[in-house]
Amino acid sequence: MRIGLYSCCVTMEEISSLDIYDEFREEIQAIFRSRLLTQMLVALGSGAKSLSDLRDITGSSSQALIPKIRQLESAHYIESERGDYVLTPLGRIVEPEIERLVTLMGVLQRHRDFWTQHDIESIPAEMLKEIGDLYSSEVVRDVEENIFAVYTTFLNLLQNAKWIHAVSSIMSPAHAEAMMGTVRHGKSVELVISADLADTLIADPYSTMLRSLEDCHDFRIYVSPVPVRLGMTVTDSCLSLGLYKRGTDAYDTSVDLISFDATANAWGERLFQYYRQVSEPLVYDP
Missing domain, CATH: 3.30.870.10 (Endonuclease Chain A)
Structure with missing residues (x-):
């Protein structure tokens, strides 16, 4: 039985990043396809924000933001805490990687x-x-x-x-x-x-x-x-x-x-x- 379990295991060496992208491309593209999703996640990386804060940061209306907030909540990246929005534990894993990529692209494009x-x-x-x-x-x-x-x-x-x-x-x-x-x-x-x-x-x-x-x-x-x-x-x-x-x-x-x-x-x-x-x-x- 143990041998059978081991034979079913797939190591990371056998999985390429392209395979992972193909399997989860909708989830991956969802963040970078939307300006508001990316902006809100990066903004929350520095701490809790109210809906009013997010309006000021993104320059968007509550009507535009709320569906995106619900999308991030559904993905378990953000949650409401005492009337503000904060990153969840999953969000705190994802957000620094997004911020790193944004900064990387910025420095390469700026010069x-x-x-x-x-x-x-x-x-x-x-x-x-x-x-x-x-x-x-x-x-x-x-x-x-x-x-x-x-x-x-x-x-x-x-x-x-x-x-x-x-x-x-x-x-x-x-x-x-x-x-x-x-x-x-x-x-x-x-x-x-x-x-x-x-x-x-x-x-x-x-x-x-x-x-x-x-x-x-x-x-x-x-x-x-x-x-x-x-x-x-x-x-x-x-x-x-x-x-x-x-x-x-x-x-x-x-x-x-x-x-x-x-x-x-x-x-x-x-x-x-x-x-x-x-x-x-x-x-x-x-």
Whole structure:
């Protein structure tokens, strides 16, 4: 009897997401097909709402909302509690996934050119899953009216930082000088670099710069065994992210994604720690 039961079990490896979608497509499509259903679920993710609150949030009448509320109640996603509407335990499972998808689509659409024109595969898969955290960002570009917009933004970032964590596979004398000035001002700087960049830094003119910072104990450089195809600087207040042009080996120095949002900064710090944890200190002959 036990063998028979086991033979009837179907493992997740044998079921594809397409099979699941096909079986439950009506339920899945119901939420995303309706603006009001999606808006109400996301709104209730932040707490109980009255019918009046939902009218204000959605810009819809009670007459339009009530049938949708009944639909969500029938699906056991929301319920009435002391005159307000709240998420049910099932709703609290579903709503964060809807909100995550909404935010993800928002960040991809808001800066669509940045994401489509650059190599995002250089960002670890686990970080790409959280890319919605970068929604509150702006793209800074070098333009004819300001051909040093990206570099100037980088200098301001360093000047206003209390500490700096960076990951990079490129370096220029100008960027190195700016970073050295930050170190000399007593700010804590940690830099994770690619193996190729490490070979560059231990040769002149960069080796001379490194020797001049030997007494600066809050300055550390690490070499990542994992390929690095991005340039990122995160501080206590700002995130700057640059990427390689898609399909090339050329880093795009003319465009950066910038954010002063705490959520984006936390994303950048997690990316830094991803590389930092697998890296080893740079060894060079002083």
